[in-house]
Amino acid sequence: MPHLRPTGRGFPARRERVLPRIPVPVARAVVDCAIYVDGVRQSGRTSYSEALATVRRTGRGFVWLGLHAPDDEQMTGVAEVFGLHELVVEDAVHAHQRPKLEVYDDTHFLVLRTVKYVEHESMSQASEVVETGEIMVFVGRDFVITVRHGDHTHLSGVRRRLEEVPERLALGPTAVLHAIADKVVDSYLAVTDRMEADLDTIEETVFGTQSRLDIDPVYLLKREVLELRRAVTPLTGPLARLSADNPLVPKEIRRHLRDVADHLTTVIDRVVEYDEVLTSLLEAAAAKVGIQQNTDMRKISAWVAIAAVPTMVAGIYGMNFEHMPELSQPWAYPTVLIGLVVACTVLFFNFRRHHWL
Secondary structure, three states: OOEEEOOOOOOOOEEEOOOOOOOOOHHHOEEEEEEEEOOEEOOOOOOHHHHHHHHHHHOOOEEEEEEEOOOHHHHHHHHHHHOOOHHHHHHHHHOOOOOEEEEEOOEEEEEEEEEEEOOOOOOOOOOOOEEEEEEEEEEOOOEEEEEEEOOOOOOHHHHHHHHOOHHHHOOOHHHHHHHHHHHHHHHHHHHHHHHHHHHHHHHHHHOOOOOOOOOHHHHHHHHHHHHHHHHHHHHHHHHHHHHOOOOOOOHHHHHHHHHHHHHHHHHHHHHHHHHHHHHHHHHHHHHHHHHHHHHHHHHHHHHHHHHHHHHHHHHHHOOOOOOOHHHHOOOHHHHHHHHHHHHHHHHHHHHHHOOOO
């Protein structure tokens, strides 16, 4: 409705027209949609509502709908067609969820956190090591919906590989769930392999012979390892529930999910090990920085002690006493200078012998 905004100067207020928000079509968020019968993708392009209607009318196959970063209205439209619970719509739109598994009647809702290794020349120049995203999977008896958040969460490769193995797709929507979980956990393994190289580099730096140590890369990698830990550790429970005796998951898929859970255990063991090593490196780095500071303080103290000798002599002769007999002697000035040089030299070599300089 048009409204008035006062101008504050007695002039007529200017009318502003509030334009209605134009909803974005759901098709904008759809990456791919297909019907699979006996593991074979059916030809032709169709909307997800028509695809679901076809599957339920014929009683054969399932629909695989892929979405990328849908908004509230788009996800609500999809939920109405597929009969998704209203509680999962908000989770699917806003992301930033912990890995979890929720079951609504005969529909499974799985949240997976994805990770990507960020390339960098050195840890001292890096601002980020791990980039995270999310994949959410809705699995029903005759459909699977994947919702992606993030630029590195592409699933086109997973779809293509599954279409090359129709006997796997013939097992139903849970085969897609397993393939996505397997891809995500394999990416965890790849990231931990790359992070191990960074950890080795930092370890060499901390225990190296260089006198100066930059502790910031240690804190950076520690932060990234904690972020990776938050992404992978909570997934243990959902995979255990899926691979248990679940009537909605075929026996063959449960076997493969147990293999994915084993790989996840390997990833968690690595992440825990990296976390412990980085904690030890932080303690070692802090100790080394403390030693560096003590060394610097000893050097400063030594130079201050050397400078105190001429300062003291200059202070004595600067008091302007009248009765100072050496002031009238021609040898007094060079004698004082030579005495200062000798005293400072003796102090310098004494501190040097005790490794203060």
